[in-house]
Amino acid sequence: MSERSVNSPDIFPTRENCNREIPGERFLWMFVGLPQVTGGAMPFPVPYLRKLSEHFVDLGMMDECPRCGHHETPKKWLDLPDDAHALLNPGVWREGAPPEQPRTTRSQIAGRMTRVERQAWLAELQAAEERAEAEGGMQ
DSSP states (O other): OOOOOOOSTTSOOOTTTSOTTSHHHHTGGGGTTOTTOOSSSOSSOHHHHHHHHHHHHHTTOOSSOTTTOOOOOOSEEEEOOTTOBTTTBOOEEEESOOOOOOOOOHHHHHHTSOHHHHHHHHHHHHHHHHHHHHTTSOO
């Protein structure tokens, strides 16, 4: 079972971070950047799109055959900019397979930040840790 999950409104749903074993996430990534939707990445809020994904699963829609494991390879991939945002900068669907790219590490991200930005980031991380502890620990 996959450990990935888009369980926070701050996480932009992509094929790579959606857990397709969870009905509400199985098709969630497909609702990003729909044709002729302008001014935002998704036509409805994520909680509603999760319900649509669950509904499609309930109706028998599948992305992989349960008997033989056959699945179609997507013909497009979502090219997300570094500043991807669900409302302002949704990215663009491109034809073909995505290019191989090295993963950006946290230290690379921190290295591109100013000292003030790093301090603000640290404060946000500490606040998130405190909220998680107050709610019963990290999930």
